[in-house]
Amino acid sequence: MDNPTGLFLPVILVVAFYFLFIKPNKARRKQFTEMQSSVVPGVRVMTTSGIYGVVTAVNETSVSVEIAPGVVIELVTAAIGRVIVPQSAEGAQPITDAQEGEL
Numbered sequence: 865m866d867n868p869t870g871l872f873l874p875v876i877l878v879v880a881f882y883f884l885f886i887k888p889n890k891a892r893r894k895q896f897t898e899m900q901s902s903v904v905p906g907v908r909v910m911t912t913s914g915i916y917g918v919v920t921a922v923n924e925t926s927v928s929v930e931i932a933p934g935v936v937i938e939l940v941t942a943a944i945g946r947v948i949v950p951q952s953a954e955g956a957q958p959i960t961d962a963q964e965g966e967l
Contacts, residue, residue: 904919909944927939927941
């Protein structure tokens with residue numbers, strides 16, 4: 865008779881593969897889709913190639929981003945790498961005279 869644990873090994877490997885690779889990828893894809901749906905005109909973004917800019921228009925498949933005053937590029941929506949959230953002034957520390965001299 866064959867070893868019964870040998871029958872369970874493929875099942876265990878499939879379950880492990882699912883929890884290690886497929887499930888985390890689904891969560892990451894969902895988070896990315898939510899981020900892309902939050903892109904609206906006026907939002908500061910960073911593209912996947914590292915270009916920063918402000919969204920000026922959003923279409924079904926493309927986004928117009930102003931990367932410099934008067935310079936607007938059109939990108940596919942998937943090229944938006946992340947939305948830049950402005951830092952709050954509450955957590956910022958004012959620069960003292962001693963620190964200013966170090967700069």
